Amino acid sequence: MSSSKQTHDHAEIKAWAEKHGGVPSVVADTEKGGGGLLRIHFPKHSDSKSDLKETDWDTFFETFDKNKLDFLYQDKKADGEESTFHKFVERA
Numbered sequence: 001m002s003s004s005k006q007t008h009d010h011a012e013i014k015a016w017a018e019k020h021g022g023v024p025s026v027v028a029d030t031e032k033g034g035g036g037l038l039r040i041h042f043p044k045h046s047d048s049k050s051d052l053k054e055t056d057w058d059t060f061f062e063t064f065d066k067n068k069l070d071f072l073y074q075d076k077k078a079d080g081e082e083s084t085f086h087k088f089v090e091r092a
Contacts, residue, residue, distance in 0.1 A: 010057075013061075016071075020040075020084050021043070022042050023040070024041075026052070029051065038060060069088045070088070071089075073086040
């Protein structure tokens, strides 16, 4: 059985992303006003050019905190394989 975890701890988010080969990114056309739609991009799982633009962790977390987000993620799939499932949700 798979289960999801939720956090807004920067170190936990960064460690999860790096463990899975992810890099902080924003959707390229959403950066106006110093923000943007956040994503964790997994280049080794991408076989085409993406509309994502890599960013640094400081800028990523500045937007993350400004928008009061939490990070919902999964370590393992139901079959036990590593998972890259994640999404950003409004902090409760």
